[in-house]
Amino acid sequence: MVRYVYDFHEGRREMADLLGGKGANLAEMTRLGLPVPPGFTVTTDACRAFLATGSEPDGMVAEVSRHLSAVEAAAGRRLGERDDPLLLSVRSGARFSMPGMMETVLDIGLNDDCVLGLAKVSGSERFAWDSYRRLVQMFGSTVLGVDAALFERIMTRLKSLRNAPDDLHLDARDLAELVEAYKELIRDETGEDFPQSPAEQLRRAVLAVFRSWNGERARLYRRREHIPDDLGTAVTVQRMVFGNLGPDSGSGVAFTRDPATGRSGLYGDYLPNAQGEDVVAGIRNTVPLTELERLDPRSYDQLRAHMRTLERHYRDLCDIEFTIERGTLWMLQTRVGKRTAEAAFAIAAELTDEGLVTRDEALARVSGDGLARLMFPRFDTSATGEALAHGIPASPGAAVGAAVFDSAEAVRRAAADEKVVLVRQETTPDDLPGMIAAQAVLTSRGGKTSHAAVVARGMGKVCVCGAEELAVDTEARRFTTRAGTVVEEGTVVSVDGSDGAVYLGAAPLADSAVIRFLETGERSAGVVGAVARVLEHADAVRRLEVRANADTPEDARRARRFGAQGIGLCRTEHMFLGERRKLVEEMILARDDAERERALNALLPLQRQDFTDILEAMDGLPVTIRLLDPPLHEFLPDRTDLAVRIAAAEARGGQPDPHERALLEAVGRMHEENPMLGLRGVRLGLVVPGLVAMQVRAVAEAVVARTRAGGSPHAEIMVPLVGAVEELRIERAEVERVLAEVSEESGVPMRCPVGTMIELPRAALTAGRIAEEAEFFSFGTNDLTQTTWGFSRDDVEAEFFSAYLDKGIFPASPFETIDRDGVGRLVRIAVDEGRAARPGLTIGVCGEHGGDPESVHFFHATGLDYVSCSPFRVPVARLEAGRAALAGTEGSDSR
Helix, strand or coil, X not given: CCCCEEEHHHCCHHHHHHHHHHHHHHHHHHHCCCCCCCEEEECHHHHHHHHHHCCCCCCHHHHHHHHHHHHHHHHCCEECCCCCEECEXXXXXXXXXXXXXXXXXXXXCCCCCHHHHHHHHHCCHXXXXXXXXXXXXXXXXXXXXXXXXXXXXXXXXXXXHHCCCCHHHCCHHHHHHHHHHXXXXXHHHHCCCCCCCHHHHHHHHHHHHHHHCCCHHHHHHHHHHCCCCCCCEEEEEEECCCCCCCCCCEEEEEEEECCCCCCEEEEEEEEECCCHHHHHHCCCCCEEHHHHHHHCXXXXXXXXXXXXXXXXXXXXXXXXXXXXXXCEEEEEEEEECCCCHHHHHHHHHHHHHCCCCXXXXXXXXXXXXXXXXXXXXEECHHHCCCCCEECEEEECCEEEEXXXXXXXXXXXXXXXXXXXXXXXXXXXXXXXXXXXXXXXXXXCCCCCCCHHHHHHHHHCCEEEECCCCEEEECCCCEEEECCCCEEECCXXXXXXXXXXXXXXXXXXXXXXXXXXXXXXXXXXXXXXXXHHHHHHHHHHHCCCEEEEECCCHHHHHHHHHCCCCCEEEEEHHHHHCHHHHHHHHHHHHCCCHHHHHHHHHHXXXXXXXXXXXXXXXCCCCEEEEECCCCCHHHHCCCHHHHHHHHHHHHHCCCCCCHHHHHHHHHXXXXXXXXXXXXXXXXXXXXXXXXXXXXXXXXXXXHHHHHHHCCCCCEEEEEECCCCCHHHHHHHHHHHHHHHHHHHHHHCCCCCCCEEEEECCHHHHHCHHHHCCCCCEEEECHHHHHHHHHCCCHHHHHHHHHHHHHHCCCCCCCCCCCCCCCCHHHHHHHHHHHHHHHCCCCEEEECXXXXXXXXXXXXXXXXCCCEEEECHHHHHXXXXXXXXXXXXXXXXXXXX
16 A cells, blocks of 8 residues: 655655655654654655545545644644644645745644634734734635735735834734634635634645646746656645744744855854744845844754754755744754855865765766856846846856947957957858857847857857847847837947846956866866866766867867867868858859869868868867868858849949859859758768868878877868768768878878768668768767757747747757757667677767757767867866766766
């Protein structure tokens, strides 16, 4: 028979899945001998059964009754007893802390009769009626669904009539009047009376807490924190102790360390003559916890001793709730406390020094997300004022600069040492120079995986996308907010990539000490030293290598400083922008092989120098160079812009520029309805003569140059978008022909492994055959996610992803965290079949997921050799790779 109720003395800390965090920790404090009011926990099993059927599971009510009898015996009082009633608290307690997201009902057991007995036994008529008032108000809103604002309205009206600044200035008669008004409100709103039966109050309160698991705020919180929806909540039922019995009573919240900084000490708030709900509700001003030493030295000393006991037992920062009832201290709750990222690292380091945790445990207690937050500069939000607009926080950090509306202006102003923010409706590859020059990128369209977002994250640039409140007019060089504010070019704005806010003017910035450490290697005390120690241990225990996605020598050098062990993705298309675009246009417009060869020959030395510089920056480490991937039309001007310019010239009676007319014809000829599934990747190399040979020769000659200079180049050549082994076989033959040719010409031995990106479902499903031709695999999870889901990354996120997240279709965006069931299954298939065909096959990932903490755990468990991510995500990936190695299982919780 399933058991649904456990007394506190029957549980323990390890039973959190069944008893919830609150119930398990109350049981643990009881086992430690701390002063915990007696009680019991109704399990998560009971909650799940109730949610599945809509009624209490068989036997639950009888179990509650038996355990209630034990509490009554321990307290020496009975629930509903007229002269000396036992009162109960009913609180939620999920497996993972969800503070304030579910329901609580206090003072269960009061009714019109026993409120008089409580007044007599407590010696305070006001206290008794205040407790009854709280019960009716909380029960009415929580259990019966009456709008809480209606109760507040009645309270406000009465305080106004009595000229009372707060509820403490209402006397017993006032509170009795409130109780009657509240009961009348319940009757009017629900058609039923407030229940006078204490047993009925308890039963309905427990069920209300169960129902609150599926409340809107609880669901929203779970989505945000990636907490599964099927866990359910436990319910703790506990004897009430009262902090509102006079000046020798009170309630408080305490932390064994500062949750903001991690410093050891006594931190928290205390509220004399108050119940615990008053402290967290903020309806009255608290005093610092240290003030308790003056108010009640005995309770203060006891609290300190209990806090030391709990911190040493839990070996972590503890968050504690307590109540003092007429000089007697009671411990009502403890849990491992939430803390800032700075505090998390500081506490992990200090507890290691104190011998309370091992280095492995310290690493497990921090996170890559926390490290990322420490790396971003921040605004002083107290001085920012009201935001102009909000968009999607696509790449975190804080930046200030003059608004500019095209790439050329961004480059021009940046060259004059002016900080700028590039503002566009959306960006294209042509905007890359401006994005590099800008401090931040702001777009009115797009989502977290739009071009602007992906490239900005790769460069560590602040980015806010999809700020739909802004009407961006690039021609007039300004944007207008919905409120009518017009921001002209040159106006200084501040962009917060962490929360998506945009401000007028220069908001003050706080620098990141962690970034300075990563750039220079110079340690300092405090959080920087803690981060350094944790990263060192992560590097010592991790199995996964961490490489970087880098397209320039500057990015490569930064990635190496940040701990990258090579480049997992060097995208050659970014090398064709700027002034080189003209050479690409010539290649596209070539009328015969000779013209095309001239254009390619002009590009060759430029590409060779690019590769030489990157190989120098990464000397001794692997550099995986991806051959040209995007459709060629992306290197041509916009079709509409060309047509308009030609039409305008004709309207003026002039002759259009022949070059522009040729470009328009080429754009029309190359137009595709869905270019991302068209002529790109390996298909380009198979149909554009000389393109692959030029790029491979540039790589090979760069290897020769570095070898002759005394370097140790390790270039790898990656073929993109392969869907069939025949494609790779043909292209690999061309690659090896050119490599052999350069080796013979130079006399330098050439060892450049040739591999492919696995970014199409067919490639994953035929990985065994593809591995016969590929020396390595690299999963391009951006395109693999697009093609598996049938999503266009640049379109769908802003259109309906928020609705999908709200409806629970996604636990998280599949472009941010790997979709384990779909895309992840394809990855597993490809790994298994690829290595079966070619034992020892090197396999990595170079999509956006390579820097996502949760995805790193998946890639470790799946057996990949490395992850590759943007330079600024390298430390995050290093940390999470270490945590994944310690967790050892795919299902580890990386939150």
